[in-house]
Amino acid sequence: MKKRGKIIIFAGPSGVGKETVKKLFINDPRFKLKYSISATSREKRIGEKNGDNYHFLTRSKFENWIKKDRFLEWVTFANNYYGTPYKFLENHLRKGQNVLLEIDLVGVKKVIKKYPDAVTIFLLPPTIADLEKRLLARKTENITEIKKRIDIARAEIKEKDLFKYQVINKTPENSAQKIIEILKKELL
Numbered sequence: 438m439k440k441r442g443k444i445i446i447f448a449g450p451s452g453v454g455k456e457t458v459k460k461l462f463i464n465d466p467r468f469k470l471k472y473s474i475s476a477t478s479r480e481k482r483i484g485e486k487n488g489d490n491y492h493f494l495t496r497s498k499f500e501n502w503i504k505k506d507r508f509l510e511w512v513t514f515a516n517n518y519y520g521t522p523y524k525f526l527e528n529h530l531r532k533g534q535n536v537l538l539e540i541d542l543v544g545v546k547k548v549i550k551k552y553p554d555a556v557t558i559f560l561l562p563p564t565i566a567d568l569e570k571r572l573l574a575r576k577t578e579n580i581t582e583i584k585k586r587i588d589i590a591r592a593e594i595k596e597k598d599l600f601k602y603q604v605i606n607k608t609p610e611n612s613a614q615k616i617i618e619i620l621k622k623e624l625l
Contacts, residue, residue, distance in 0.1 A: 439533040443624060444526070444552050445470070446600075447539045447616075449560030450590030452572040454606045455539055458560060461613030463537065468620050470537050471529045476502070479517035482577060492522065510540065510547035514589075515582070521548075535624055542593050549599070556623045558616060559600035563607050565591065 449455050463470055476492040478499045487493045494502070499518040503511060511520030521538060529536050538548065538555075548555060562568035568590055572583045597603050602619050606612045 439531075442469070442471075442530040442532065442534045442536060444530070444548065444555040445535060445537045445620070445623075446545055446548060446555050446557045447537055447560070448541065448545055448558070448593075448600070449606070450562065450568060450593050451586045452568055452575065452590075453560050453562050454571065454609055454612070455560055457609045458606060458612045458616065459537075459539065461609055462616050462620070465617065465620070468624050469534050471534045473521055473526055473536050473538050475519055475521055475540070476508070477517055477519045479515075479519075494518075509551065510544040512541055512543040514541060515585070519544075542596055542599070545599065556602075556619070557600040558602045558604060558619060559597050560612065561594065561597065561603055561605045562590075563605055 447455060447459065459472075463472060474488065474490070474492055476494050476499065478494055478496045481487070481490075481493055485491065496518065499520070502508060502520070507523055508520035509523045509526055511518060519541070521540060521544065526536050526538075538544075540548065545557065549557065562571070565587065569583065569587055572578065572586055578586065604612050604615045
C-alpha cells in the first residue's frame with residue numbers, strides 16, 4: 438500500500454514574494470510536490486493563464502461549485518472568490534504525492550481543521566515598509582487597494598503563530614533554502 442502524501446501549506450501576505458520563493462523549491466524531485474492550482478472569480482492579470490496560475494471561473498460558476506461542495510476551502514478576498522478544488526488534492530494525496538497549497542489565513546484555518554498533520558509555513562516580509570514597496574513595484578493595484586492589502590497583511594502577521602514554521606523573506610534564495618530544509622525534515 439502506498440504511503441499517503443502530505444499537505445504543505447505555504448502562506449503569507451499579498452506581495453511578500455511567495456511566487457518568487459516557490460519557483461526556487463517547487464521542482465525539487467526529492468519532495469514530489471504537486472502544486473494545487475486555486476480557483477478564482479477574479480479577472481486574469483496580464484500574462485496569467487487559465488489552469489496555470491489559477492482556474493479562472495465566472496462568479497456564478499464559482500458559486501455553483503460552492504453549492505456542490507467542490508472546494509476544500511474557499512474565501513472572499515478583495516471582492517473575489519478564491520478556493521482549493523477538493524478533487525485535485527485528494528487524488529494526489531492518495532497517490533502518495535505531497536500537495537503544496539498556497540492559501541490565505543482563512544483557508545489555512547479550514548484546512549488545518551480537516552488535515553491537522555499539514556506542514557504549515559508562513560512567509561513574512563522583513564518589515565511592513567518592505568511589503569508596501571513590493572506592492573507598489575508590482576503596479577497591479579491602485580493606492581487604495583494597496584492600503585487595503587497592507588491592513589490585511591498586518592492582521593495576517595498577528596496570526597503567524599498558527600504556523601509551525603515562519604520564514605522571513607529577506608532574499609528569495611535564502612528563504613527557499615530555509616523552506617527546503619523544512620521540507621527535508623518533514624517529508625524525507
